[in-house]
Amino acid sequence: MALSNSISNIFGVSPVKPLQNHMAEAIKCVGHLEDFLEATFQENWDAASTVFEQISADEQSADKLKKQFRMHMPKSLFMPVSRGDLLSIITQQDNIANLTKDICGIILGRQMVIPKQLQGDFIGFSDCSAETCRKAHGAINELDELLETGFAGSEVKFVQKLIRELATQEQKVDKKEQKLRKKLFNIEANLSPIDVIFMYNIIDQIGGLADTAELIGNQVELLLAK
Amino acid sequence: MDFFTEYGAILIITAALVGFFMAWGVGANDVANAMGTSVGSKALTIRQAILIAMVFEFAGAYLAGGEVTSTIRKGIVDSAIFVDRPNDLVFGMLSALLAAGCWLMVASFMGWPVSTTHSIVGAIVGFAAVGVSVDAVNWGKVGTIVASWLVSPIMAGTISFLLFRSVQKLILLQDDPFTKAKRYIPIYMFFVGFLIAMVTILKGLKHVLKDNGASLSFLESAGIASIAGIVVAMIGSYLLTRIKRDMSLEEDNRFANVERVFAVLMIFTACSMAFAHGSNDVANAVGPLAAVVSIVSSGGDIAANTTMPPWILLLGGGGIVVGLATYGFKVMGTIGRKITELTPSRGFAAELGAAATVVIASGTGLPISTTHTLVGAVLGVGLARGIGAINLRMVGSIFLSWLVTLPAGAGLCIIFFFMFKAAFGQ
Numbered sequence: 206m207a208l209s210n211s212i213s214n215i216f217g218v219s220p221v222k223p224l225q226n227h228m229a230e231a232i233k234c235v236g237h238l239e240d241f242l243e244a245t246f247q248e249n250w251d252a253a254s255t256v257f258e259q260i261s262a263d264e265q266s267a268d269k270l271k272k273q274f275r276m277h278m279p280k281s282l283f284m285p286v287s288r289g290d291l292l293s294i295i296t297q298q299d300n301i302a303n304l305t306k307d308i309c310g311i312i313l314g315r316q317m318v319i320p321k322q323l324q325g326d327f328i329g330f331s332d333c334s335a336e337t338c339r340k341a342h343g344a345i346n347e348l349d350e351l352l353e354t355g356f357a358g359s360e361v362k363f364v365q366k367l368i369r370e371l372a373t374q375e376q377k378v379d380k381k382e383q384k385l386r387k388k389l390f391n392i393e394a395n396l397s398p399i400d401v402i403f404m405y406n407i408i409d410q411i412g413g414l415a416d417t418a419e420l421i422g423n424q425v426e427l428l429l430a431k
Numbered sequence: 432m433d434f435f436t437e438y439g440a441i442l443i444i445t446a447a448l449v450g451f452f453m454a455w456g457v458g459a460n461d462v463a464n465a466m467g468t469s470v471g472s473k474a475l476t477i478r479q480a481i482l483i484a485m486v487f488e489f490a491g492a493y494l495a496g497g498e499v500t501s502t503i504r505k506g507i508v509d510s511a512i513f514v515d516r517p518n519d520l521v522f523g524m525l526s527a528l529l530a531a532g533c534w535l536m537v538a539s540f541m542g543w544p545v546s547t548t549h550s551i552v553g554a555i556v557g558f559a560a561v562g563v564s565v566d567a568v569n570w571g572k573v574g575t576i577v578a579s580w581l582v583s584p585i586m587a588g589t590i591s592f593l594l595f596r597s598v599q600k601l602i603l604l605q606d607d608p609f610t611k612a613k614r615y616i617p618i619y620m621f622f623v624g625f626l627i628a629m630v631t632i633l634k635g636l637k638h639v640l641k642d643n644g645a646s647l648s649f650l651e652s653a654g655i656a657s658i659a660g661i662v663v664a665m666i667g668s669y670l671l672t673r674i675k676r677d678m679s680l681e682e683d684n685r686f687a688n689v690e691r692v693f694a695v696l697m698i699f700t701a702c703s704m705a706f707a708h709g710s711n712d713v714a715n716a717v718g719p720l721a722a723v724v725s726i727v728s729s730g731g732d733i734a735a736n737t738t739m740p741p742w743i744l745l746l747g748g749g750g751i752v753v754g755l756a757t758y759g760f761k762v763m764g765t766i767g768r769k770i771t772e773l774t775p776s777r778g779f780a781a782e783l784g785a786a787a788t789v790v791i792a793s794g795t796g797l798p799i800s801t802t803h804t805l806v807g808a809v810l811g812v813g814l815a816r817g818i819g820a821i822n823l824r825m826v827g828s829i830f831l832s833w834l835v836t837l838p839a840g841a842g843l844c845i846i847f848f849f850m851f852k853a854a855f856g857q
Binding site for chain 1: 463464467468471595599603604606684685686762765766767769770771772773774776802805806809810813815816817818819820821822823824825826829
């Protein structure tokens with residue numbers, strides 16, 4: 206017996222859990238970044254491409270989750286947060302996965318080795334950027350608690366604190382980026398110009414991961430404001 | 432009148448059979464909407480929900496179903512018009528029952544939106560206005576009923592909104608929501624007990640007391656209802672002491688244990704919902720039957736102010752219970768499985784808001800749609816930013832369903848009405 210008048214039909218799928226699942230998948234990509242870079246530092250390209258395959262797989266499953274999420278977001282949904290905000294959050298989350306894959310793809314494709322004297326700073330910079338993404342994940346993970354409290358009270362303050370920490374972390378990434386660029390600039394004359402161009406490009410994209418994470422934080426803040 | 436002595440028994444038996452079928456339909460189909468929220472939020476298993484529904488639907492129907500039944504029986508039509516033609520009223524009421532019953536069956540199998548309240552009211556208005564004369568309808572009363580269809584979801588939404596806001600303030604936004612939940616939830620349980628007791632005393636026991644020559648003032652009633660509320664709160668508090676905080680649940684969601692406390696409250700609100708539903712919806716099944724019985728037993732004297740025999744409400748309550756036992760558990764399972772997004776802290780607010788509204792409507796004798804009221808209540812919680820996602824398109828189609836149901840019930844009823852008249856050669 207079909208039940209089109211059933212009360213159950215009025216409940217849509219809550220966007221929170223799918224959004225969190227997608228973020229978890231995107232963060233998996235970022236989590237592989239350190240292993241990948243360590244492998245390239247040792248010029249172990251087999252190991253690097255194994256890690257890259259992992260990243261590609263995670264990026265693809267994040268992509269699938271994103272598509273599903275969008276399919277379940279018809280305009281007729283009435284939600285405690287704006288549909289537009291949610292859709293831009295998931296786009297940014299997806300960008301984290303995409304960026305990570307692009308970064309590793311270029312390094313692997315060009316078999317790019319970061320000069321020995323920069324490696325320490327480089328890994329520090331990339332870890333710092335990955336940490337920014339993890340902080341964004343932390344904020345996204347609070348969305349179910351936010352929904353439970355109806356977006357009010359101490360939970361809001363707690364999430365605001367998380368977002369402040371996220372912003373501070375992003376500033377750290379910026380500082381490390383400047384330092385790394387300067388060091389690269391000092392030795393760039395000794396390197397192949399094409400390699401150098403791509404190195405700047407990679408540094409830029411790793412910094413971009415942190416920027417994207419901060420954008421997610423800003424979007425979550427918008428959810429709180431309404 | 433010979434007509435009634437000749438055909439009285441068959442008329443009453445037909446009406447009783449169709450009325451029982453309607454009550455069966457209410458139990459099989461409608462109750463699931465009222466109780467599905469409790470099953471979906473995992474506060475109750477299907478078996479528990481069925482047991483609660485059986486007891487409280489029956490209690491609601493028997494103890495507080497009289498007012499709405501009386502509205503359906505003699506409030507919608509203008510009795511004065513029928514004094515000279517009681518046969519028409521009997522045919523009309525029988526047709527209304529048949530029409531609503533058929534519509535309920537067809538629409539259920541086709542998956543169309545059904546509302547027993549709207550189909551029975553539409554049917555009665557239909558036969559009276561078209562089959563007899565436009566003046567045969569008590570338009571003032573019908574206007575009030577239609578207005579109540581608009582007001583009830585809004586009222587339920589407002590109550591649920593405020594209930595959820597109070598839960599936020601008292602419990603969810605506090606530093607230690609688990610302890611606060613255990614402290615404040617008995618207050619809500621008190622309201623549940625008070626509500627059911629008050630309606631039972633004012634509407635159900637009134638007649639019993641009158642027969643015994645006793646009566647209670649409003650204050651006395653409120654006092655007894657308060658005592659009932661306190662007893663319910665004490666039972667609830669005892670159940671709450673058995674909920675121990677399980678930290679392993681809080682890794683994923685810090686409110687997991689708080690929700691377990693609310694799940695206990697939801698057992699109580701589910702009882703109130705079943706009671707409210709029984710008190711309002713039983714009339715859809717037995718209201719026309721009550722009319723037929725009263726006219727036939729008085730030999731066609733419409734003006735005679737006969738009291739409704741208790742077996743009518745018993746039949747209605749019994750039909751609901753049989754419907755639950757034979758088919759309702761299936762529908763409840765289906766609906767419960769689909770409502771997974773509603774946690775007990777929201778489900779209770781929606782249920783209590785809806786139950787309060789429906790019970791008040793039952794007390795004033797207004798037939799309203801429990802489903803619509805509950806949808807309004809859910810929207811109220813949603814407006815308090817309490818629910819992840821509500822599908823507004825479905826909300827719209829549920830509310831629009833009565834626009835379809837009214838003419839369908841009316842049209843079918845008019846056809847049956849003229850068929851009856853022809854069959855009995857009148």
